Amino acid sequence: MSIQNLSEHLEIPYATVHREVGRLLEAGLITEEKVGNYRLIGPNKQSPYYRPLSELLEIASGPVPLLREALEGVDGVQEVVIFGSWAHRALGHRGPAPEDIDVLVIGQPDVGKVYAACSRVTKKLGWPVNPTIMSVDEWHEDTPFLRNVRAGGVLNVIDS
Structure with missing residues (x-):
């Protein structure tokens, strides 16, 4: 450059x-x-x-670019968001430092490939990356789990 x-x-x-x-x-x-x-x-x-x-730069920039790079190439992934304590802190809310990264993968991907991609990010960052996989229809449902996810805030990694 x-x-x-x-x-x-x-x-x-x-x-x-x-x-x-x-x-x-x-x-x-x-x-x-x-x-x-x-x-x-x-x-x-x-x-x-x-x-x-x-x-240090990978850790400081956070998991978003690493997760995007790792999951963009996985067929069937339509959307990815980070939720939970990591998203909550990144959005400016107070609280203890996150101990892991909760990731919601939306679509119909190969589960093994999603877990392999998240494992690579875990190794780079040193924080466990915990994927939850659901279909687009499930993502649009109004369940207690999803109400809690949305209430806590999410960070978009991959938009559909």
Whole structure:
């Protein structure tokens, strides 16, 4: 990615991004390649800091992008939401730190593939990911469980 693209994507002034890129280059955390008039930057995968920093970023960004990536390719998945304590905290409600991630997978997916995908996310994040699978018709029902899920708030991972 070029410094200009990064500046536009982050909506941060070019001068600020340019200065920080210089610091990251000096620290050996990123690499630079000149292509024409562009300076393309990327992670320095040879740095001893690469793995711990990438793991920290995965945890800090939360489970949404990891779950999206893991479940988008599973046939039959129409919608995915995070509910429970993780969603509740992410939506700004107070309470103890979540101990797991409750995920509602809506559609007619292969159960084994859903559990395998959630297992991969569990390994990356270090928090158990607990999928509940239901059909679209079940999702639209008015059950005590779903009233509780909706009342607590949900984070959309994949929209239909």
